[in-house]
Amino acid sequence: MKKSSIISEKISITDGRRIHIETVFLAKQSDGSVVVKMGNTMILATVVASKETIKKNPGFLLLTVDYKEKYYATGKIPGVFFKREGRTTYREILITRIVDRVLRPFFPKKLHAEIQIMISLLSYDNSVFPDGLAGLAASSALAVSDIPFNGPISEVSIVRWNKKFIIHPNIEEILKYEIDLIVGASKEALIMIEGEMKEISEKEILSAIAFAQEVIKDQVNAQIRLAYKLEKFRTKRFYEVQDKELDEKIHKITYDKTYKASKYSYDKKQLIEKYRKIFNEVKLHFTEKMWKEKESLAHYYYEEIKRKVIRTLVLSENHRIDGRSSKEIRPIQCWVDYLPSVHGSAIFSRGETQSLTTVTLGSSGDANRIDNALEKEKFYIHYNFPPFSTGDVRTIRGISRREIGHGNLAQRALKNVIPSGNPYTIRMVSEIFESNGSSSMATICAGTLALMDAGIPIKLPVSGISIGLIIEHGKEVILYDILGEEDHIGDMDLKVAGTAKGITACQMDIKIEEGISFKILEKALKQAYEGRIYILNEMLKTLSLPRKSIKPHAPKISVLEIPKEFIGSVIGTGGKIIQEIQDETNTVISIEEKGKIGFVEIVGKHQDKISKAVQRIKAISFVPKRKGIYDAKVKSIKKFGAFVEIIPGKEYLLNISEINWERLDKVEDVLKIGDQIQVKLMGIDDSNGKIRISRKVLLPKGRK
Template structure:
């Protein structure tokens, strides 16, 4: 009989990172991929698989056709997806953000000119509710590329750094993260740091640098273990041919068009004017190339001119200390801000920095408006949301309006993370808060404009924030053995520079940080330290401007915002308030036109369109949940008559005995001589015994 037992060529390596052991395995799963690795930390496992077409896209392009997808399978946590179809649907916010983290870390490592379509998939196949899979997915993705035949030669890795009681923690557990004052994902290669993403609770500048210093040795260890795995299971890298510009095109560009391109950079600080001038120059260049290069003429002209712009704009900064728009390296673009533009919005602001503008609008809602976020291991609710929109008209482009893409989701989350530590607690301010940042025009740093505009709109809405929040995007240009740090970079500097990092915070400290580096060698820590210091100076300048527009939150919310009130009732009264089948609470909400939410601990939240309706609902709830009090006078309804007295309902569901001797000052023979069923009678509570029984008196109130 034939033996069908499969032989697997399995290779495993492991490394200790922080206090955890991480294992990398290849050869068991996804063997037809160019490279596949399973990374395991605790009982969290990520499978990463990489594939490439092996064929360069035709033509010359500086764009790397890389697609990264991070996916969380619900079976990883022993769950079945919700919804009608019972299967995973569109990517969640967590999946989108994690995909971006992987992409931003591995993209700079691919060789220049490499244009073979490449796909990297990182899939969470087991989750232990302790270890976050995002940093593990960076390691698995890099390892799958390192051992593959794809020309990705330098491993990268990522760690999460938290800080608790002044101590830095490498890859803190999810439980530990809750008590940390910072949460940074830091990624890089052995040469340097490439990517940082995270938030903090107003920490000092030095904390960010210290976190990077803590992360680097751990990253190095994970890079080394990938090289070890490559020795065991690596494939030879395939060869590819990079198409280059014909030398004749380069010579013509340098000889005839360089000076004009340089003049455009010097003469035009306005983005649209400069773009129009460059377009006209490209058209002239294309016409000269058409006879010799046909359909490739426009592509060659565009690339040659972009190379010139790259060199000349960097030379301006490095040799003359001047930027394309005439600013000095530390100079901020002109600022403008205003609030209260939209009369019916709860809070609104228009923040403009140079040619970048955000219309930020804050809306206050009820607890019912909170965003439910279903994760692999738990379900949470977001009380503060920030949504970022980047329409085509913001850059003068004619393009279809689609649902938010990865960039918009990422920018929105960065701005949300920046403002979140400054949002008051639900106990202080019981509203659900949503900020929308619609970018009206853009020339770089639109996410930071969203932070500034969002802060202003929240002040205008009367949200009692701990402090205003400002943000700034920084850049760096390297050459001739030095780095020049640029404050408040515009679009061209972002595109042609070596680094883009964004810093947000209050006057007290940093609340969010994001960095992307294009250099494979990373950015030296001393340069990053200078950049953070320079960014803080820029942020304070911007915050001074913002405080001239609105110095503190408005004392009251908009008259168009819902009125919200919280009260506490005894837990044993919850059932009485709700009523059989929700009868009581439904009656109150319908008659008072309010929204009422009842928590398990007895907290009742009332949301109403105005104060009058809120007072009506509050009075109803007070009456239904009140406890009888001795010596208090009540108006009650006679609900039962007995030979010895009458039972009077003094509170909803609460009766008291009015003894026959307590009805009149004089003796009566029958209760019915004075009272009848349904009568409304004023009585005084004279006693509540140990069993909670209430004794009433009418006689005590008679003159």
């Protein structure tokens, strides 16, 4: 196919850059494919749907999204043994989740077909980060296909730096952020937000979202124009499995019983058991053969009945399935120092959600190397969600996408309260021992307490809350601290984490394609603030401030800087000197060169031995500063002056003429071995590097 036959559209960004969308050139056997280009960054997105309707309703949309970054996109060869792309990286999983969450609400509810969307980064030049373009590419592929989709939608990456908004930033601009967000929306509706902030107000977040949504409108219009140029866009496939008679029958058998169970069963396990018994009674109304044919669809219809019942209870009676009203937060319990052998630990329980979070302190060698790149994280969180936390039996097949996503959200919420001078690598692990909603927010709360228990002087404590929404026929109810079932049947899941000063991270998913208004979002953010401040105050009743010191069994670390030219002297020939210091002080020493500075990290269990190692290294790398004043000890006396020690191992000649203003015949008339004096560095002889020091310049004339 000639390149001239490519069908394309362009989108202009406010700063003059352009995005190009092209189709009908690559991957033509897929149901829809596009290439999105911005600068030299190029993303290919393809979509394929099964041709047949799935007869057995799975109860959820069978959508699979995969985002992959090819090594060749940046001119690299994989550094693994097999020299090809291997397992999906954390970053790829996080972008996949963002795209999935904004697309899912826009597929028809009764679409019973498998859909696979594959997004590949083909070229990347650092001029624009690809995260925000992946959603645009996926939606464009759907827009030019014949697969039912109620879009288009789009996503944009937006940062604020120095009070200025930047759309689709590069990596350098992202690193300067005050606000770093990805926003997903349709032309009319806000659907998804995710990002981190440096203690930003709710008003500032709303202004960033509003700015992003205006940009999204242009991207949606471009997709509509592109789709109208293709014939297959005009005729969409039809997938639907309906059985109106079965729906009505199940409603008649189960609705009243489900309503009663939902209103009077405040325990999760008890309610699940009641739902199970109610559904099992449906089976008695069918022959074995008929039930085999209808069971899958019956499950789907009963889930819809539960959804309707729970929503009706909230909207009409302000009654939730655990007995709370919309604004109540579940009982909170906190413990710290729960595990005696770890460096920091805390338990945070809120209702039937519980996180045990630990903090382990390590050296720079324990930093997390991100996806085999040069970048390292000195603070990172691992979130574990075992099946027993929800009372389930499930085969464990490695780390789930959920675990990676929830851990990342908690990490973004807490990382900016870690002090910049912190010498430790901090690994935090959240074990979810019980889950009924908001386990990522429980991780943030437990994480804050664990950091304070470990003696990390965090800037301010952080708490988090999940806010839900049920909206129907113009009536809306915002829910504090949502349950797992309320997340499933509700219209919004808004997670907000922050300090008393401002928001540090947020994540929002809207489950309905009509989205929500800015008025509702503003109201939800206000209530999220009230909720997280309440939770924060409850947390601080257990531990109000970081401990003054780390635990006795935690490693101690000292970091010092030395001039680059002394690195070799500290290491010694074949590592002799550094090994000697380590053996004498029972420490581990590492040196990293950055520019003209050598950063020396000394790790040990005993502070006195670390101090001894520090003194040894300072002695080797000591360079007196011109006009610097130093305490000195007289080590030996000669006819022409005295040799004084400024730091252990470093002796300098104090000439007899620089001891006193008056002429001396003998050094011993003023000084003796062991005397403590002060000297000033007067200069360095450029020809031989010898240092000139003086005592007399620090004395008034005429005083000995």
